[in-house]
Structure formats: C-alpha cells, structure tokens
Amino acid sequence: MIHLPVLKAADRKFQANPDNAPTEDIREELFQLEKEGELEVIRVPEPYMEVKTKFGRIKKIPVEKTWHHKSCGQCGHIPGYSTSIFWLNRAFGLDYYDPTDQTSCTAWNYYASATSNPEAQAAVAVRNFAAAHEVGYFPLIHCGTSFGHYKEVRHALVHQPELRRKVRKVMEKLGKKLVLPEEVVHYSEWVLAMKDRIAERQVVDMSNITATVHPACHYHKLIEEDAIYDSEIYGAQRTAIITGTLQALGVNVGDYSTWFDCCGFGFRHILVSRDFSRSFSVQRKIEVMMEEVNPDIVVTHDTGCVTTLDQSQFAGKAHDKKVGLPVISDSQLAAMAMGAHPYKVLQMHWHNTDNTKFMQKLGMDTDKLWAEFELETDKIKRGEKEFLTWEDAEK
Amino acid sequence: MGLDLSINKYADVSYDEKERLFEEAKSDDRWHHVLYGCYECGICVAACPSARFYDFSPRVIAQAVAREDVDLVYTLMNDSVWDCSQCFSCDRCPRQNSPGQIITVLREVAVRNGLQTAKDALEGYGRIIYKIMSTGSQVSPDMLQPDAFPDWGGHVKEISDNLDVWRKALPPETLHTTETGWVVDDKTIIELYLIWHMTGVMDLIEGIDEGLFMILVDVMEERLEEAGYDDITFD
Ligand code: SF4
Ligand code: SF4
Numbered sequence: 001m002i003h004l005p006v007l008k009a010a011d012r013k014f015q016a017n018p019d020n021a022p023t024e025d026i027r028e029e030l031f032q033l034e035k036e037g038e039l040e041v042i043r044v045p046e047p048y049m050e051v052k053t054k055f056g057r058i059k060k061i062p063v064e065k066t067w068h069h070k071s072c073g074q075c076g077h078i079p080g081y082s083t084s085i086f087w088l089n090r091a092f093g094l095d096y097y098d099p100t101d102q103t104s105c106t107a108w109n110y111y112a113s114a115t116s117n118p119e120a121q122a123a124v125a126v127r128n129f130a131a132a133h134e135v136g137y138f139p140l141i142h143c144g145t146s147f148g149h150y151k152e153v154r155h156a157l158v159h160q161p162e163l164r165r166k167v168r169k170v171m172e173k174l175g176k177k178l179v180l181p182e183e184v185v186h187y188s189e190w191v192l193a194m195k196d197r198i199a200e201r202q203v204v205d206m207s208n209i210t211a212t213v214h215p216a217c218h219y220h221k222l223i224e225e226d227a228i229y230d231s232e233i234y235g236a237q238r239t240a241i242i243t244g245t246l247q248a249l250g251v252n253v254g255d256y257s258t259w260f261d262c263c264g265f266g267f268r269h270i271l272v273s274r275d276f277s278r279s280f281s282v283q284r285k286i287e288v289m290m291e292e293v294n295p296d297i298v299v300t301h302d303t304g305c306v307t308t309l310d311q312s313q314f315a316g317k318a319h320d321k322k323v324g325l326p327v328i329s330d331s332q333l334a335a336m337a338m339g340a341h342p343y344k345v346l347q348m349h350w351h352n353t354d355n356t357k358f359m360q361k362l363g364m365d366t367d368k369l370w371a372e373f374e375l376e377t378d379k380i381k382r383g384e385k386e387f388l389t390w391e392d393a394e395k
Numbered sequence: 396m397g398l399d400l401s402i403n404k405y406a407d408v409s410y411d412e413k414e415r416l417f418e419e420a421k422s423d424d425r426w427h428h429v430l431y432g433c434y435e436c437g438i439c440v441a442a443c444p445s446a447r448f449y450d451f452s453p454r455v456i457a458q459a460v461a462r463e464d465v466d467l468v469y470t471l472m473n474d475s476v477w478d479c480s481q482c483f484s485c486d487r488c489p490r491q492n493s494p495g496q497i498i499t500v501l502r503e504v505a506v507r508n509g510l511q512t513a514k515d516a517l518e519g520y521g522r523i524i525y526k527i528m529s530t531g532s533q534v535s536p537d538m539l540q541p542d543a544f545p546d547w548g549g550h551v552k553e554i555s556d557n558l559d560v561w562r563k564a565l566p567p568e569t570l571h572t573t574e575t576g577w578v579v580d581d582k583t584i585i586e587l588y589l590i591w592h593m594t595g596v597m598d599l600i601e602g603i604d605e606g607l608f609m610i611l612v613d614v615m616e617e618r619l620e621e622a623g624y625d626d627i628t629f630d
Pocket of ligand 1: 432433434435436437438439440453454457458487488489490491492494
C-alpha cells in the first residue's frame with residue numbers, strides 16, 4: 001500500500017452557510033406534516049445545547065430528560081460503553097431514563113440479512129420513539145447504526161405518504177401514535193456538546209496520550225448533512241465528532257490517511273464471514289494507524305467499530321501484523337478523564353486488545369484497580385451481594 | 396476464482412424469470428431514490444471496502460441496473476450482493492445513487508424469492524435472526540462463546556466462563572441479563588411480534604429458512620396467545 005503524507009492547511013477554514021445548503025431542512029418538513037395532522041413531533045426538551053451540522057445548520061442536543069436507546073452490541077459485548085454514558089449523566093446529576101420498553105433498532109439484522117422491509121423497520125423505530133415520548137423523555141441513540149438508520153427512516157417517513165399510512169396503521173394496532181423526533185441525536189453528539197463541562201471536571205491528565213479516531217460510517221455517511229462539523233476541527237472538512245471531545249480533554253489526535261475507510265464490520269461479515277472483517281480492519285485501519293501515527297489508543301463511537309477494530313487484532317497478531325492498539329469509545333474515555341473506575345464503570349476487561357499499558361501510561365495502578373473489582377465480584381460469587389451497584393462503583 | 400459475469404452463468408434460468416425479479420426490485424418505493432443512472436466513474440469503488448477484498452464492484456452493480464441488463468443483474472443478485480458490507484461509503488456517488496441501497500433492495504428480492512444463493516449466504520446466520528425476532532435484542536452476552544468466535548482468542552472463553560458474575564457486576568440494573576442485551580418488557584416483545592405480523596416480515600423468513608420460520612411461529616404464537624391475541628397466526 002502507498003502511504004501518502006497527510007498535509008494540513010492549518011489556517012484554511014470553510015464557513016458553511018445554511019442558506020446555501022444543497023438539501024432541504026427535514027425539520028421544517030416535519031413541522032409542516034405535524035400541522036397537517038400527519039404525525040406528531042417530539043420536541044427537544046429545554047435546556048438544550050446547539051451544535052452545527054455539515055451545512056452550518058443548528059442542531060439541538062438535549063442536556064437531560066434523555067431516553068437512552070441502548071445498543072444491543074454495546075450492552076451485550078462491550079457493556080462499559082453504555083455504562084459510561086449512564087455514569088456521565090449521573091456524574092452531572094442529570095435526569096435520564098434507561099428504558100426496558102425498548103427493542104434493538106433491528107438494523108444490524110436488516111443490513112446483514114435483508115430479512116425485513118422498510119415498513120417493519122419504520123414501525124420498530126416509531127414504536128421506540130413512541131415509548132420514549134409516552135414517558136416524557138427524548139430519545140438519545142447509543143448505536144451509530146441505529147442513529148443512521150433512524151435518520152433514514154425519518155427521511156423515508158417524511159417523503160413517502162404511503163409508508164406513513166402503513167406505519168400509522170401498525171401504530172394504531174399498538175395503541176400508539178406516529179411520532180418522530182425533531183432531532184435524531186447520537187450519544188457522541190451529546191458527549192461532544194458536553195465536552196467543556198467534562199473537561200472542567202477532568203481529574204486524569206491525558207496530555208501524554210496520542211489517539212487516532214475512527215468516525216463510524218453510519219454516523220457521517222448516512223444522511224450526511226446531519227453530522228456535526230466544526231470549522232475549528234479539520235477545517236470542517238470532516239466530522240468533528242470524537243476529535244472535538246478528545247481535544248477538549250487534552251488528548252493529542254493523530255491523523256492517518258485511511259480515516260474515511262470503514263472498520264470492516266460488514267454486519268453479515270462480522271457474524272458469519274469474518275475473514276473480510278479481520279483483514280480489512282487490521283490492514284486498512286490498525287496497521288495504517290500504527291505506521292503513520294503509532295498512537296496509544298483508538299477512539300471510536302459505535303458498537304461495530306469498537307468490536308471489529310478491537311477483536312480483529314487477535315488474528316492479526318497471529319499473522320505477525322502490526323497490531324496491539326486498545327480500542328475504546330469516546331464515552332469511556334470521557335468518563336475515564338473524570339475519574340470513573342476502569343473496571344467497575346468502564347468495564348475495560350470486556351475489551352480484547354491489552355489496554356493495561358494505556359491505563360498505566362495515564363498513571364493508573366491497574367493491578368490495584370482490578371483487585372478492587374475482584375473484591376466486588378468475589379462478594380457476588382459468595383452470594384454476599386446480588387449486584388454491583390452504582391454506589392459500589394463509586395467506592 | 397473471480398466473479399463470472401458471462402451470460403452462461405445462469406443460462407438455465409429463463410429470461411422471463413430474471414426479468415420478473417428485476418421488475419420486483421424496480422417496483423420498490425426506494426428504487427427511484429437510490430438510482431438515477433450511472434456515470435460509470437468508479438468513485439463508489441474507490442470508497443468501497445468490499446471492493447478491496449472481494450472481486451466486487453458497486454460500479455458494476457449500479458451500471459448493470461442503470462443499463463437494465465437483466466441477465467447481468469440476475470448474476471449480481473446471486474453472486475455479488477452478499478459481499479457488500481453495507482457501510483454506505485458509496486453514498487458519495489456524484490450521480491446521487493446509493494449503490495449500497497440498490498444492493499439492499501436486490502438482497503430483499505433475493506430473500507423474498509428464496510434464491511439458493513441467498514440461503515447459502517445466510518447459512519449459519521439463522522440463530523441471529525431467531526434472536527432478534529424473538530427477543531427484540533439482536534446481540535446477547537451469551538453469544539460470546541469460544542466456538543462461535545475462535546478467531547477472537549482466549550478472551551472470549553474468559554468472558555463466557557465469567558459471564559454470570561460479570562453481568563451482575565454491571566451497575567445499570569437493566570444490564571444484568573445474559574440472553575438479551577438488556578431487560579426487555581413482555582409488553583414490548585408482544586408489540587414487536589405484532590409488527591412482524593402486520594408487516595409481512597415472516598414471509599421473508601419462510602422464503603429463506605422454513606425450519607427457522609416454524610420455530611419462530613411456535614414461540615411467537617404461544618406468547619401472543621398468552622397476551623390475549625389468540626386470533627393471530629402467521630400462516
Ligand atoms: S454508482 Fe455513482 S459513483 Fe459509482 S460508478 Fe456510478 S456514478 Fe460513479
Ligand atoms: S455499501 Fe457496499 S457497495 Fe457501498 S461502499 Fe459499502 S461495501 Fe461498497
């Protein structure tokens with residue numbers, strides 16, 4: 001592979017003007033449809049934070065009253081990812097809702113197997129939105145694929161009257177309304193919007209750390225105009241997500257030439273055809289990062305990306321590839337910066353590639369911290385306690 | 396072996412049948428939002444991860460459907476679409492196509508019509524479909540078994556050996572589960588089954604895996620009946 005040196009035009013900035021946007025503002029169409037009685041819009045609750053998207057439009061990010069649309073892949077296989085998001089909300093004393101009236105978006109399955117259809121996909125999305133609305137909270141989407149997919153669904157429902165009619169009929173049977181959120185918000189947008197508040201509470205110095213960032217395809221390639229861009233970050237030539245958060249925490253972010261490439265997840269491939277996922281992830285992402293930046297950590301913001309980039313390195317090692325980069329989410333890194341326990345909260349032991357050296361570089365005594373976690377699991381094993389609680393996590 | 400795009404590849408399938416399937420794809424509501432023609436510029440290929448690994452090209456797919464090459468579309472629907480990793484990097488197409496979504500539609504047609512190649516592509520995937528359709532949570536902690544992920548190393552065994560305790564050592568109360576990603580309410584599952592019922596998704600499953608269809612029907616009809624929906628059947 002040819003590696004091109006990455007040149008940066010440090011002073012060049014592009015200021016996007018929403019009046020020149022090549023796409024329509026879907027929120028205006030949403031409110032128009034609401035006026036016509038076609039659907040109901042779930043408003044972003046106040047107070048909210050304002051960020052800019054690709055064409056300079058303002059996007060509202062709720063501070064609290066968030067309904068956490070969890071990710072099956074995060075909760076199932078990398079649970080510290082979701083736990084960190086909740087921990088951040090708790091650390092700021094924010095009102096959030098962790099629902100049990102929630103299903104997966106089912107988009108992973110759809111993109112893997114096509115054993116669904118647009119009507120079913122839209123109905124699953126609207127059912128979840130309605131569940132959030134019924135309890136008075138606003139959906140905050142944890143998974144990058146759910147986020148991208150829900151934006152596609154919202155787009156389709158706005159533009160296809162027949163699909164609206166079909167989904168409304170399904171919702172009537174469920175005793176629910178056809179509701180759509182004013183904004184589809186990904187948790188990493190919330191983290192980015194909260195970055196200064198997070199930095200104010202930072203207790204772990206991260207200035208000796210270099211990270212590479214992988215933006216998730218379904219975050220910035222699906223309904224691309226709705227991803228966050230910032231003229232201060234990459235001159236607004238790529239999404240500001242993750243990078244903006246890391247820079248606020250003092251992390252040095254290294255650039256690499258294959259940043260636009262996907263992680264190799266593949267939906268179907270990661271489950272039943274992993275030769276593709278492994279090869280792509282190691283050769284087009286991890287090895288390139290190692291050669292061009294040699295970072296301490298890879299930070300990303302989606303279920304599939306953390307999983308693929310992390311798990312694929314085991315086979316890469318067996319093939320003498322340049323691997324050995326721990327992979328975590330921005331929520332975990334943000335919580336880590338604020339002093340969350342790496343095992344009780346960040347649950348770093350669910351990740352595959354060794355991350356102890358990274359934490360030691362940040363000054364953590366990983367043996368001691370692991371022993372603290374084991375003290376809790378021993379109590380669970382002995383039946384002295386049923387679960388590790390939030391209070392235990394703070395000890 | 397590379398992709399065989401010769402007209403002989405599926406000479407045993409009639410042109411009418413190939414055309415019927417292509418017309419089914421074209422009648423999808425999304426079709427005219429994801430295909431506007433094709434410059435044949437190859438920009439999609441430059442961005443495509445699957446093109447780097449397989450003998451696969453989103454350009455060839457977009458070109459074939461734009462030119463309405465019925466034979467070629469049939470070959471690609473069988474031998475190519477399942478290589479796509481659905482990342483949508485190809486959405487940067489200057490013709491405003493979405494080759495990835497063209498592929499989604501073609502896959503749906505392949506599944507709905509029970510093409511053998513679709514069944515082959517989804518071999519081993521049935522347990523995932525079962526999980527998502529029956530529990531509402533696609534990925535569960537108990538899927539982390541060493542025999543399912545041998546290439547992820549000894550770490551998977553460590554997790555599966557400690558699964559119960561490690562799940563209980565998660566502070567959020569909703570995450571103490573092993574069979575689902577989180578606690579999902581019974582009422583929520585019932586609503587999901589009603590969605591599957593009303594949107595015809597089970598027909599797709601029947602086309603691709605009859606055994607799986609029957610198992611799912613048993614599970615779903617029983618729970619629906621318990622919830623008072625005894626009039627609902629999936630036949
Ligand atoms: S699908 Fe788009 S990007 Fe690909 S070759 Fe055709 S015009 Fe070019
Ligand atoms: S969606 Fe499919 S065709 Fe498009 S870039 Fe990704 S892998 Fe290639």
